[in-house]
Amino acid sequence: MKPDRALVLHLGVLAALLAVHFAAPAYHHTNIARIMVLAIYAMGYNIAFGYTGLLSLGHALFFGAGLYGAGLLVYHAGAGAAEAMVAGLVAGGAVALAVGLLALRTSGVAFMIVTLMFAQAGYLTVLYFGAWTRGDEGIVILQAARSIGPLDLSDDGTRYLVALALFATALLVNLALVRSPFGRVMVAMRENEERSRMLGFNPFTVKLGALTISGLYAGLAGAAYGLMFGYVGASLASVQYSILPLLYVLLGGAGTVLGPFLGALLMFYLIDYASAVTDAHQFVTGAALVLLILFAPKGILGTLRAKGVKWLP
Amino acid sequence: MTNKLLTPNPSRRSVLKGVAAGGALLATGMTPRFVQAQSSAPIKLGFQLHRTGIGASYGRWYERTATAALKVLNDAGGINGRPVEIVFEDDGTDPKRGAEVVEKLTSQANCDLIFGTLFSHVVMGSAPRAGELKVPYLVCSEGHHVASGALNRWTLQPGITDVKSQVQSMAPWVTQMLGKKVTMVFPDYAFGHDHRDFFTAAVAAQGGEVIKHVAVPPTETSFTRYFPQIPSDTEVLYHVMVGPAVLTFVKELGEFYGSGARPQIFGFIDSLEAVNIASPGLEFLEGTHFWEGHPRYKQADASEAETAYRAAVGVDDTGASVSDPADIATYAHMFSVWETLFAIKDAMQAAGYQGPDDRQKVVEAMEAMTGFDEGNEHPQGPKVFNGKTHQAFGLQSISRVEGGKLVRVHQTAMEDGFYPDEVDYTTQSF
Numbered sequence: 001m002k003p004d005r006a007l008v009l010h011l012g013v014l015a016a017l018l019a020v021h022f023a024a025p026a027y028h029h030t031n032i033a034r035i036m037v038l039a040i041y042a043m044g045y046n047i048a049f050g051y052t053g054l055l056s057l058g059h060a061l062f063f064g065a066g067l068y069g070a071g072l073l074v075y076h077a078g079a080g081a082a083e084a085m086v087a088g089l090v091a092g093g094a095v096a097l098a099v100g101l102l103a104l105r106t107s108g109v110a111f112m113i114v115t116l117m118f119a120q121a122g123y124l125t126v127l128y129f130g131a132w133t134r135g136d137e138g139i140v141i142l143q144a145a146r147s148i149g150p151l152d153l154s155d156d157g158t159r160y161l162v163a164l165a166l167f168a169t170a171l172l173v174n175l176a177l178v179r180s181p182f183g184r185v186m187v188a189m190r191e192n193e194e195r196s197r198m199l200g201f202n203p204f205t206v207k208l209g210a211l212t213i214s215g216l217y218a219g220l221a222g223a224a225y226g227l228m229f230g231y232v233g234a235s236l237a238s239v240q241y242s243i244l245p246l247l248y249v250l251l252g253g254a255g256t257v258l259g260p261f262l263g264a265l266l267m268f269y270l271i272d273y274a275s276a277v278t279d280a281h282q283f284v285t286g287a288a289l290v291l292l293i294l295f296a297p298k299g300i301l302g303t304l305r306a307k308g309v310k311w312l313p
Numbered sequence: 314m315t316n317k318l319l320t321p322n323p324s325r326r327s328v329l330k331g332v333a334a335g336g337a338l339l340a341t342g343m344t345p346r347f348v349q350a351q352s353s354a355p356i357k358l359g360f361q362l363h364r365t366g367i368g369a370s371y372g373r374w375y376e377r378t379a380t381a382a383l384k385v386l387n388d389a390g391g392i393n394g395r396p397v398e399i400v401f402e403d404d405g406t407d408p409k410r411g412a413e414v415v416e417k418l419t420s421q422a423n424c425d426l427i428f429g430t431l432f433s434h435v436v437m438g439s440a441p442r443a444g445e446l447k448v449p450y451l452v453c454s455e456g457h458h459v460a461s462g463a464l465n466r467w468t469l470q471p472g473i474t475d476v477k478s479q480v481q482s483m484a485p486w487v488t489q490m491l492g493k494k495v496t497m498v499f500p501d502y503a504f505g506h507d508h509r510d511f512f513t514a515a516v517a518a519q520g521g522e523v524i525k526h527v528a529v530p531p532t533e534t535s536f537t538r539y540f541p542q543i544p545s546d547t548e549v550l551y552h553v554m555v556g557p558a559v560l561t562f563v564k565e566l567g568e569f570y571g572s573g574a575r576p577q578i579f580g581f582i583d584s585l586e587a588v589n590i591a592s593p594g595l596e597f598l599e600g601t602h603f604w605e606g607h608p609r610y611k612q613a614d615a616s617e618a619e620t621a622y623r624a625a626v627g628v629d630d631t632g633a634s635v636s637d638p639a640d641i642a643t644y645a646h647m648f649s650v651w652e653t654l655f656a657i658k659d660a661m662q663a664a665g666y667q668g669p670d671d672r673q674k675v676v677e678a679m680e681a682m683t684g685f686d687e688g689n690e691h692p693q694g695p696k697v698f699n700g701k702t703h704q705a706f707g708l709q710s711i712s713r714v715e716g717g718k719l720v721r722v723h724q725t726a727m728e729d730g731f732y733p734d735e736v737d738y739t740t741q742s743f
Contacts, residue, residue: 025420025421026420027416027417027420027421030416030420031413031416034413124530124532127501127502127530127531128501130501130502130503130506131506134437134503135501135502135503135506136434136502136503136504136531137433137434137437137456137458137502137503137504138408138434138437138438138503139437139463140437140440140441140463140464141441142465143441143444143445143465154441154445155445156445229412229441229442230441230442230445231408231409231412231437231438231441233408233434233437233438234434234502235407235408235409235434235438236408236409272413272417275402275403275405276402279364279365279403281365281403282365
């Protein structure tokens with residue numbers, strides 16, 4: 001029987017990340033944990049954008065829903081981190097579903113603008129209810145409240161392994177999704193919505209499903225970020241956090257399962273190293289993206305797939 | 314007792330530490346030379362700097378102040394006889410990046426402690442990581458977040474009074490000298506809400522009343538439409554604004570009142586930090602009052618320490634850079650960087666600091682402090698330090714714009730800024 005190359009590759013990446021846990025210096029160890037959480041967010045973004053063709057500029061709303069869905073529950077209601085994580089996941093999905101019901105009546109540029117506006121409304125809502133959210137300043141989730149059962153999420157080792165577990169689950173679900181019949185319909189919507197409709201698929205339902213799954217990923221990532229790193233603040237729900245997953249996906253390769261992780265990893269270290277060299281690190285990042293769009297518009301893994309690694313999901 | 318519940322990989326850190334320690338021993342031939350090298354090696358202090366982002370105008374001067382203070386410190390022998398280095402790292406005035414910078418300065422640059430952060434959201438985003446890394450994190454933020462108990466035992470604010478204390482100490486003079494019916498204009502986010510809540514309560518305690526709160530959304534770049542909300546029977550207009558639009562805010566306030574009757578105007582200098590008071594359109598500020606943490610214009614009774622501080626940082630008597638009169642300092646706040654560095658020196662010396670293993674001793678030494686005397690190390694004035702709340706208290710100035718200059722007309726008493734403790738960090742575990 002022929003080995004499933006794609007599955008082997010993805011399991012290999014997960015194994016490598018487990019090895020990183022034992023080998024990486026402290027600084028990079030925490031960074032990779034952070035990157036894995038952000039990659040979950042980017043994977044969710046990729047399901048909507050890379051696979052279904054929904055260019056959203058409002059995903060910070062879903063990330064923020066998860067962040068605040070979890071954070072406020074812990075901070076004000078004294079909920080446990082496990083319940084909060086589930087609440088964040090559900091909040092991200094529910095908000096995406098609600099937004100999708102309205103925003104998916106539009107498409108193209110209008111969809112971008114509507115999602116951007118929803119996200120801005122969400123960001124301003126966080127500021128408006130400053131008495132609960134402490135607005136821009138945000139709230140700190142105390143160390144004692146950041147435990148799931150016996151797992152203390154403020155501990156470096158535990159945090160890494162929990163991040164890896166969440167990332168692995170998200171990655172394998174993503175892989176299964178894009179290889180499933182529904183995943184193929186998502187791609188069909190991206191490639192030719194009218195033809196898909198002719199074949200009997202309801203574009204609205206498919207896109208709503210994809211956007212909701214995307215919201216679940218974003219919500220989980222938001223909740224995980226708040227609980228693992230102890231901070232819930234409005235800047236994490238700002239427009240910048242709608243753009244970041246787009247950049248991660250573009251860099252790594254839209255419509256590839258590993259692209260979001262690769263993009264998040266490279267972007268993080270690009271900013272990290274550039275800021276050590278120059279104050280104009282944002283210029284460096286921008287220039288890198290311009291070069292990418294000019295010479296490898298499909299992103300790194302997208303280009304690899306186009307150049308011959310056609311089995312890359 | 315520790316609140317660590319379970320570490321599923323007890324071997325990871327110990328393995329890494331073992332490898333590192335083994336390598337170090339091999340490299341040094343297991344001789345006492347290693348101990349000697351450590352004790353004479355420079356102390357590295359990490360500085361979380363707002364070099365870019367919304368805090369950049371402050372960050373530029375915070376860096377200059379820290380660099381000047383470092384020279385004075387090293388010229389006087391450093392800390393425990395060891396030279397001191399500062400590693401600056403830009404956080405983009407962003408809380409997520411702030412936490413990463415704390416990580417970088419601690420784990421990669423091997424800094425002994427971290428200081429210098431101004432913006433409250435960066436402090437809030439970074440303090441949890443400092444607590445996890447068990448590295449002293451000394452902020453220059455003036456936020457109430459430290460004294461409110463929201464943070465952790467590793468976070469302290471020894472160099473600047475918090476906003477609750479500042480605001481509270483202003484209220485008696487404002488209500489007695491300017492009027493009792495106050496309208497407040499403030500940014501509609503946490504920093505502004507602190508002003509709103511603390512000053513409203515303080516005015517009420519003085520028998521006055523805040524008759525209107527005008528909250529301005531942080532995304533606003535034009536303010537004209539907010540000013541008609543100011544009630545006509547307002548006796549005192551209290552304003553505070555931060556960010557890149559402060560000059561627009563103040564100019565539009567002047568345009569709103571024109572040459573007609575206006576209430577007394579009392580502002581926090583935050584509305585004018587890094588802005589030249591002689592800018593066109595700001596003439597209406599003549600006769601208005603400002604809170605200043607540290608008077609921008611050199612006062613007639615300035616101390617020798619104050620004069621030396623200005624010269625060291627490169628600020629002239631008007632609060633501008635000596636090399637560029639158009640470059641106005643963030644003078645009301647940046648003293649906190651200078652004073653925090655010398656508070657660090659005192660704490661490290663009291664703790665007999667040798668290396669990262671003594672970080673906890675530094676926090677405990679600082680908690681044991683009760684204050685700092687005015688002098689070259691504390692040019693803004695004396696400080697009372699509350700070891701339980703990790704918060705310093707100092708004297709505040711109220712200045713009046715006279716002939717285009719800010720002239721101090723009142724200085725608060727230390728007691729004006731005291732309030733009951735809201736936390737006792739010394740009861741928390743490390």
